[in-house]
Each structure stands twice: as structure tokens, then as C-alpha cells.
Amino acid sequence: MTTDLSTSPLTTAPGQGTPWWRGAVIYQIYPRSFADGNGDGTGDLAGVRARLPYLKSLGVDALWFTPWYSSPLADGGYDVADYRAIDPAFGTLAEAEELIADAAGLGIRTIVDIVPNHVSDRHEWFRDALAAGPGSPERRRFWFRPGRGEHGELPPTDWESSFSGGTWTRVTEPDGTPGEWYLHLFAPEQPDLNWNHPDVRAEHERVLRFWFDRGVAGIRIDSATMPVKDPSLPNEVTPDAHPFVDRDEIHDIYRSWRAVADSYAEPRVLVGEVWLADPRRFARYLRPDEMHTAFNFDFMMRPWDAGELRTAIVSTLDAHGSVGAPPTWVLSNHDVTRAATRYGREDSSFGFVARAFGIPTDLVKAQRRARAAALLSAALPGSLYVYQGDELGLPEVEDLPLGVLQDPMHFRSGGTDPGRDGCRVPLPWTSDADSAFGFGAGTPWLPQPANWGDYSVERQDGDPRSMLTLYRTMIALRRSEPALRGEEFAWAADGGADVLAFRRGDDLLCLVNFGETPLDLPVHLEVLLASEELTDAQLPTDTAVWLRV
Incomplete structure (x- = not known):
């Protein structure tokens, strides 16, 4: 299709x-x-x-x-x-x-x-690699290596996994003996692919x-x-x-x-x-x-x-x-x-x-x-x-x-x-x-x-x-407001260290009050959207507003 x-x-x-x-x-x-x-x-x-x-x-x-x-x-x-x-x-x-x-x-x-x-350890390639044994072309699609130590009992490296623990798992070879190790930066069920392989x-x-x-x-x-x-x-x-x-x-x-x-x-x-x-x-x-x-x-x-x-x-x-x-x-x-x-x-x-x-x-x-x-x-x-x-x-x-x-x-x-x-x-x-x-x-x-x-x-x-209503309104305004459809951006100097204020386009100002005290709103033509109810022309704590200015 x-x-x-x-x-x-x-x-x-x-x-x-x-x-x-x-x-x-x-x-x-x-x-x-x-x-x-x-x-x-x-x-x-x-x-x-x-x-x-x-x-x-x-x-x-x-x-x-x-x-x-x-x-x-x-x-x-x-x-x-x-x-x-x-x-x-x-x-x-x-x-x-x-x-x-x-x-x-x-x-x-x-x-x-x-x-x-990586792929799953149930992926066809990895199953083929396990069955084929050391040195096989199938294993070269992954990172199979012999272990360190006298009998290969230690992993090839001491790298840490993104999921905690080690990054190598030892396999049992087709003949039943302990064999090579394969690399998995995540879980053992996720063997890493060798991107040097065509x-x-x-x-x-x-x-x-x-x-x-x-x-x-x-x-x-x-x-x-x-x-x-x-x-x-x-x-x-x-x-x-x-x-x-x-x-x-x-x-x-x-x-x-x-x-x-x-x-x-x-x-x-x-x-x-x-x-x-x-x-x-x-x-x-x-x-x-x-x-x-x-x-x-x-x-x-x-x-x-x-x-x-x-x-x-x-x-x-x-x-x-x-x-x-x-x-x-x-x-x-x-x-x-x-x-x-x-x-x-x-x-x-x-x-x-x-x-x-x-x-x-x-x-x-x-x-x-x-x-x-x-x-x-x-x-x-x-x-x-x-x-x-x-x-x-x-x-x-x-x-x-x-x-x-x-x-x-x-x-x-x-x-x-x-x-x-x-x-x-x-x-x-x-x-x-x-x-x-x-x-x-x-x-x-x-x-x-x-x-x-x-x-x-x-x-x-x-x-x-x-x-939900906030998100629907917000997304609709992103689509309808020319200032939000463009890529223009400029910081504005409104409110101090506990406030983020920036302009979008020619006529839209976003203000976010991180402080503990309400913030007086600047002169504006219209409140397009606010995350909380505004009273007395002030922006409460932990509140954002979009103003047309």
C-alpha cells in the first residue's frame, strides 16, 4: 500500500x-x-x-x-x-x-x-546469531565478544546500562558450553546492533x-x-x-x-x-x-x-x-x-x-x-x-x-x-x-x-x-493567531526576576508569574487566554497569560 x-x-x-x-x-x-x-x-x-x-x-x-x-x-x-x-x-x-x-x-x-x-532477542537475526555460533556472519550483525578472565567469565567491558547494571550477557553456545558475551546498552532482551555492518x-x-x-x-x-x-x-x-x-x-x-x-x-x-x-x-x-x-x-x-x-x-x-x-x-x-x-x-x-x-x-x-x-x-x-x-x-x-x-x-x-x-x-x-x-x-x-x-x-x-478546555483553546489559538504561527520571538522586560515575559510577533505578549505575589498586568488590549482566573488586573502566582498588546 x-x-x-x-x-x-x-x-x-x-x-x-x-x-x-x-x-x-x-x-x-x-x-x-x-x-x-x-x-x-x-x-x-x-x-x-x-x-x-x-x-x-x-x-x-x-x-x-x-x-x-x-x-x-x-x-x-x-x-x-x-x-x-x-x-x-x-x-x-x-x-x-x-x-x-x-x-x-x-x-x-x-x-x-x-x-x-537494538532489536528484541526474539528478532530473527538474533535467533540466527545464537544458533550460528562464534565467528559466524550472523553474529557480526551484533556485538558478540569473548569475555575477559582466565575462562572468559568476565564481561568484555565494565560499561553501565541505561537501565542500571551491566551491559553484557553471556550466552550458552549450541554445544551447551558457556560462550561469548553480547552487548545490550539497555535490557538483556535488547541486543545492540552493529552499525558497521552493511x-x-x-x-x-x-x-x-x-x-x-x-x-x-x-x-x-x-x-x-x-x-x-x-x-x-x-x-x-x-x-x-x-x-x-x-x-x-x-x-x-x-x-x-x-x-x-x-x-x-x-x-x-x-x-x-x-x-x-x-x-x-x-x-x-x-x-x-x-x-x-x-x-x-x-x-x-x-x-x-x-x-x-x-x-x-x-x-x-x-x-x-x-x-x-x-x-x-x-x-x-x-x-x-x-x-x-x-x-x-x-x-x-x-x-x-x-x-x-x-x-x-x-x-x-x-x-x-x-x-x-x-x-x-x-x-x-x-x-x-x-x-x-x-x-x-x-x-x-x-x-x-x-x-x-x-x-x-x-x-x-x-x-x-x-x-x-x-x-x-x-x-x-x-x-x-x-x-x-x-x-x-x-x-x-x-x-x-x-x-x-x-x-x-x-x-x-x-x-x-x-x-482539557485549556488545551483545546490553547491549541486553537496557536493555529489562529498570526503571532503564534510565525517564528518571531523577543524577550520583554516586564515584572522582574520571578517573571518570564516575551513577545511573539507584533501584538502578543506571554507573561508567566513564578513569584509569590500577584503581578500587575501591563497595558493591553485583550486577554487571549490565562491559565487561572485573573482578578483586579493582576497575574496570580504560578499563572500564565497571553495578552494582545
């Missing part, structure tokens, strides 16, 4: 003649938790198709799906067994094609996840075309800095010469992918998950012949503080401006503690290392700040990502029973890290607990809190003060 996106009634990007992705609102769907169409307790593509009218009413331009491919789900689908098959828990390839087409008919594009660093490069380009030919508008590239390794596998890990992060050779891969993306009548889009602290190194991924955009993790990880967020905004705009790429803004995703919990903590920043059970939070304060943060991020130039449920103000579910947790980050940490399941709890659509709050007829794969109905779409729909 081949779909020409240029003939679909898709929405255009803000700004006449501007590529759609430069200012798009992109909604992230974690399929397992969005909506259950067949009543088995797991979200699926049928559930998403049934909820497309909701996504249309929200006003989003595109949907980004975390992996929906065939997978043992050892890491939430990021352990891909077959890129050309939909996991049976989610549906079929035909259903995916219908979903892409149905969304396009509503003016909504589709972005899918590609995971170049088969790996060619196969991924075929996978890109497979999905682009089915109407997918772009790809999100998981762990985009990690696929290339130093073939000497040095034991030392240093910032200046890291053996598996941000190596210079990685850019050749993305240049070849960009050529594939540009070969279509409507060029497809490459979006990178690029976790790098150095803005200069980050910007290299966004050069005109590489990725179109990359996720802005610096902004997402900062605490609720005017100075911290201003620093992140300045750094982001400078880095992207140097290569002419649009920035992205995001408050949460499937890996991160939800903003409507995080912003109520004493330390409201996010870091994987600091994550733990039982961190106190003020949910009322967090909800208020999450509303203001939504207006702040939506007012900035570039594209906006919304993680499913953030438009409902969903908090992190922090009291899941230990027996239901599935995230490998929890188990690999020895149980000290709560993992990421708390931001992946199935969405509430109605206030009816008997139907899993409208998620589906079966028992959901993760239990929902008893008060989940209070956050439901049904409860918030039509409520002028709800988070």
Missing part, C-alpha cells in the same frame, strides 16, 4: 508556505494505554481509531505512536521483533494502514517510532520505506545518539571520547535516512531523541541534511523556576538558530514523571537518577503549575508535543502495587527505582469505574486509581475551567 500524503486533506503548518512540522502540535500515543477496542485490557489500534474524533477536537496536527510492532514487550515495545508486523495485542498491519488513512482524512499525520540501537544499514532503510510507503509522515528515532560504537570497545568511558554516545560516525546514518525521507513527493520528517548536554553537539543532528527536529529535554528536565527555564529557552533557541531548525517543547512523555505531579515537589526538576518511591508532592500546586507550563511552552516558537493525558492534567500514579509493575528500570535497579509505569496507566475517558473509566470492557493491564474518573474526558468536556 502506497499513500501520497500530498493528496490527503491534511492540515498545514502555522504560517503560509511553512513546512507543517516547524510549528505542529504533535500528540504522543502510548498504544497500550490509550483506548481498548476489543475489551482485553490492552489498548489497541481499534481503540485509537474510535477516538480519532476526540483527537480532531483537541486540534492536533500529528500523532506519534510509540512502537506498535511485534514485540515480547520486555521494554514496552522498544524491543522490536519484527518492524513489518503489528503486535497482535494492538491489531494487524491492515488496521495500522486504515488508522493512518483515517487520521489523514481528518487532517492528522502519523509518526512512528524506529529503534536503531546489513544493518540496508535493513533500516528498507524499514523506513516500508512505513513511508504506507503513508507515515515521519519517524521518531529512539536513543538517536547511541547506535554507533567504538569498534575497539574501550573500557574507559570519558566525555571527550565516549565509546557509545554521540560518536561522529552517527551522522552518516542520518544523512542517508534524510535522503530516503527527501525522496518522497511530500518529504518525510525525522525527529530525534537526542539526550545531549552540549548544545553545540546537539545542533549537529539538526543540520540541513540530517534530522528536521529533535526533542528538547533540557526544557523538560528543568525545575519550575523562572531563571532555570529562561536559561533553557535561551540555550534552545540559540542552538536551533545556528542550524535553522525549529525547537520542540514538551513537558512529559512515556519515560518521565508527569508534570502534574513533578511540579508540586520541592525539587520539581526531573532526573532518572533521583527518581525514587515516596517523594512528597502538592498536587494542587502541581496542577496549577502544569496549566501555566502548558501556556508557556505553547507560546514558544517551534513545535509542541503533548503526551497523552497531559491535556487532562493526569498525575503520576505513584501507588501502583509492586506486583503489577512491568518496567525493566524498576527491576534492574533492584527495586529502588519505581520505574515508568506510573505515567503509563490507561487513560480515563468516562467517570464509570465499571468500564475501566471508559478505557475498555476488560481489566486494564495497569490498575487505575479510584479517583481516575475525576480526570476523565467526560468530566472535563464542556467545563470552561478544566485542563
Whole structure:
């Protein structure tokens, strides 16, 4: 099946003649938790198709799906067994094609996840590698190495995994003896691919075309800095010469992918998950012949503080401006503690290392700040990502029973890290607990809190003060206001150190009050939108406003 996106009634990007992705609102769907169409307790593509009218009413331009491919789900689908098959828990390839087409008919594009660093240990290639034995061509697609020590009993390096623990697992050879070790920067069920091998490069380009030919508008590239390794596998890990992060050779891969993306009548889009602290190194991924955009993790990880967020905004705009790429803004995703919990903590920043059970939070304060943060991020130039449920103000579910947790980050940490399941709890659509709050007829794969109905779409729909109404209005204004459709940005000198103030275009001012005392509003023509009710022409604490001036 081949779909020409240029003939679909898709929405255009803000700004006449501007590529759609430069200012798009992109909604992230974690399929397992969005909506259950067949009543088995797991979200699926049928559930998403049934909820497309909701996504249309929200006003989003595109949907980004975390992996929906065939997978043992050892890491939430990021352990891909077959890129050309939909996991049976989610549906079929035909259903995916219908979903892409149905969304396009509503003016909504589709972005899918590609995971170049690794595959599942159930992938055909890895099964062949295990069966073939040491020194075989099949093993050269991965990183098989003999161990250190007198009998090879020690791993080849002492590298630490992103999921805690070691990065090597020893295999039992076909003859039953202890054998080589294979590299996995994440879980053992996710063996790393060897990107020096031509088969790996060619196969991924075929996978890109497979999905682009089915109407997918772009790809999100998981762990985009990690696929290339130093073939000497040095034991030392240093910032200046890291053996598996941000190596210079990685850019050749993305240049070849960009050529594939540009070969279509409507060029497809490459979006990178690029976790790098150095803005200069980050910007290299966004050069005109590489990725179109990359996720802005610096902004997402900062605490609720005017100075911290201003620093992140300045750094982001400078880095992207140097290569002419649009920035992205995001408050949460499937890996991160939800903003409507995080912003109520004493330390409201996010870091994987600091994550733990039982961190106190003020949910009322967090909800208020999450509303203001939504207006702040939506007012900035570039594209906006919304993680499913953030438009409902969903908090992190922090009291899941230990027996239901599935995230490998929890188990690999020895149980000290709560993992990421708390931001992946199935969405509430109605206030009816008997139907899993409208998620589906079966028992959901993760239990929902008893008060989940209070956050439901049904409860918030039509409520002028709800988070859902705020998001719908905010997204509609991003589309209708010329100042927000453009890319002009300038800081304004209003309010002091506890205030962020900036202009968009000629007539729009965004103000965010981080201080403890209300702020007098400047002279203005109109209040376009505020995150909280304004009284006496003042901006309360932890509140954002868009003014026409």
C-alpha cells in the first residue's frame, strides 16, 4: 500500500508556505494505554481509531505512536521483533494502514517510532546469531565478544546500562558450553546492533520505506545518539571520547535516512531523541541534511523556576538558530514523571537518577503549575508535543502495587527505582469505574486509581475551567493567531526576576508569574487566554497569560 500524503486533506503548518512540522502540535500515543477496542485490557489500534474524533477536537496536527510492532514487550515495545508486523495485542498491519488513512482524512499525520540501537532477542537475526555460533556472519550483525578472565567469565567491558547494571550477557553456545558475551546498552532482551555492518544499514532503510510507503509522515528515532560504537570497545568511558554516545560516525546514518525521507513527493520528517548536554553537539543532528527536529529535554528536565527555564529557552533557541531548525517543547512523555505531579515537589526538576518511591508532592500546586507550563511552552516558537493525558492534567500514579509493575528500570535497579509505569496507566475517558473509566470492557493491564474518573474526558468536556478546555483553546489559538504561527520571538522586560515575559510577533505578549505575589498586568488590549482566573488586573502566582498588546 502506497499513500501520497500530498493528496490527503491534511492540515498545514502555522504560517503560509511553512513546512507543517516547524510549528505542529504533535500528540504522543502510548498504544497500550490509550483506548481498548476489543475489551482485553490492552489498548489497541481499534481503540485509537474510535477516538480519532476526540483527537480532531483537541486540534492536533500529528500523532506519534510509540512502537506498535511485534514485540515480547520486555521494554514496552522498544524491543522490536519484527518492524513489518503489528503486535497482535494492538491489531494487524491492515488496521495500522486504515488508522493512518483515517487520521489523514481528518487532517492528522502519523509518526512512528524506529529503534536503531537494538532489536528484541526474539528478532530473527538474533535467533540466527545464537544458533550460528562464534565467528559466524550472523553474529557480526551484533556485538558478540569473548569475555575477559582466565575462562572468559568476565564481561568484555565494565560499561553501565541505561537501565542500571551491566551491559553484557553471556550466552550458552549450541554445544551447551558457556560462550561469548553480547552487548545490550539497555535490557538483556535488547541486543545492540552493529552499525558497521552493511546489513544493518540496508535493513533500516528498507524499514523506513516500508512505513513511508504506507503513508507515515515521519519517524521518531529512539536513543538517536547511541547506535554507533567504538569498534575497539574501550573500557574507559570519558566525555571527550565516549565509546557509545554521540560518536561522529552517527551522522552518516542520518544523512542517508534524510535522503530516503527527501525522496518522497511530500518529504518525510525525522525527529530525534537526542539526550545531549552540549548544545553545540546537539545542533549537529539538526543540520540541513540530517534530522528536521529533535526533542528538547533540557526544557523538560528543568525545575519550575523562572531563571532555570529562561536559561533553557535561551540555550534552545540559540542552538536551533545556528542550524535553522525549529525547537520542540514538551513537558512529559512515556519515560518521565508527569508534570502534574513533578511540579508540586520541592525539587520539581526531573532526573532518572533521583527518581525514587515516596517523594512528597502538592498536587494542587502541581496542577496549577502544569496549566501555566502548558501556556508557556505553547507560546514558544517551534513545535509542541503533548503526551497523552497531559491535556487532562493526569498525575503520576505513584501507588501502583509492586506486583503489577512491568518496567525493566524498576527491576534492574533492584527495586529502588519505581520505574515508568506510573505515567503509563490507561487513560480515563468516562467517570464509570465499571468500564475501566471508559478505557475498555476488560481489566486494564495497569490498575487505575479510584479517583481516575475525576480526570476523565467526560468530566472535563464542556467545563470552561478544566485542563482539557485549556488545551483545546490553547491549541486553537496557536493555529489562529498570526503571532503564534510565525517564528518571531523577543524577550520583554516586564515584572522582574520571578517573571518570564516575551513577545511573539507584533501584538502578543506571554507573561508567566513564578513569584509569590500577584503581578500587575501591563497595558493591553485583550486577554487571549490565562491559565487561572485573573482578578483586579493582576497575574496570580504560578499563572500564565497571553495578552494582545
